[in-house]
Amino acid sequence: MYLRLxxxxxxxxxLKTIDTYFKKTGKxxxxxxxxxxxxxxxxxxxIFLSDLKKGTPTLSYWLKDKxxxxxxxxxxxxxxxxFLGPDGSGKTTVINGLVNANLPFRQTNYFHLKPIENKEKNNSYNRSS
Structure with a gap:
C-alpha cells in the first residue's frame, strides 16, 4: 500500500524508474x-526480484554511483x-534504546566521557593540610 501511495x-x-530496472516485468x-x-x-x-537483479544500470548511473x-x-x-544531564537522569537508558532501535543509520558510535580526576592536585592538597 505504501509503495502504491x-x-x-x-x-x-x-514509471521511468520501473522501465530502467525492470526490463521484462515492468509492464x-x-x-x-x-x-x-x-x-x-x-x-x-x-519473478520481479529476479528481473531487478538482471537489469543493469547504465554506464552513467554506474559512474555517478562510484x-x-x-x-x-x-x-x-x-x-x-x-546527551547531557545529571547522574541518574536516564541518559544511558535513552542512548541504549536508540542504539538498539532499528534506525536508518549504517553505523553508530558511543562515547562515554567522564571527568578525569587530577590525582597529583588532590595528593598535594591532602599533604599540606
Whole structure:
C-alpha cells in the first residue's frame, strides 16, 4: 500500500524508474500499481526480484554511483548527538534504546566521557593540610 501511495505521488518518475530496472516485468508492475492490484505484485515477487537483479544500470548511473561512494569516503556525512544531564537522569537508558532501535543509520558510535580526576592536585592538597 505504501509503495502504491509513493507511486501515485510521483507517477512519471516512478514509471521511468520501473522501465530502467525492470526490463521484462515492468509492464506488469505498472499495471498492478495503476489498477490497484498489489496482490499481483506479492504473488510474483520472486519473478520481479529476479528481473531487478538482471537489469543493469547504465554506464552513467554506474559512474555517478562510484563518484558518490568516493565522496562519502573522502567527506563522510553524519550526525552527532550529545546527551547531557545529571547522574541518574536516564541518559544511558535513552542512548541504549536508540542504539538498539532499528534506525536508518549504517553505523553508530558511543562515547562515554567522564571527568578525569587530577590525582597529583588532590595528593598535594591532602599533604599540606
Amino acid at each position: 509513493l507511486f501515485l505521488k510521483d507517477e512519471i518518475n516512478c 506488469k508492475i505498472k499495471e498492478a500499481f495503476l489498477k490497484d492490484e498489489i496482490i499481483e505484485i506479492n504473488q510474483h515477487k520472486k 563518484i558518490r561512494i568516493l565522496k562519502r569516503i573522502i567527506l563522510p556525512t553524519g550526525i552527532s548527538i550529545a
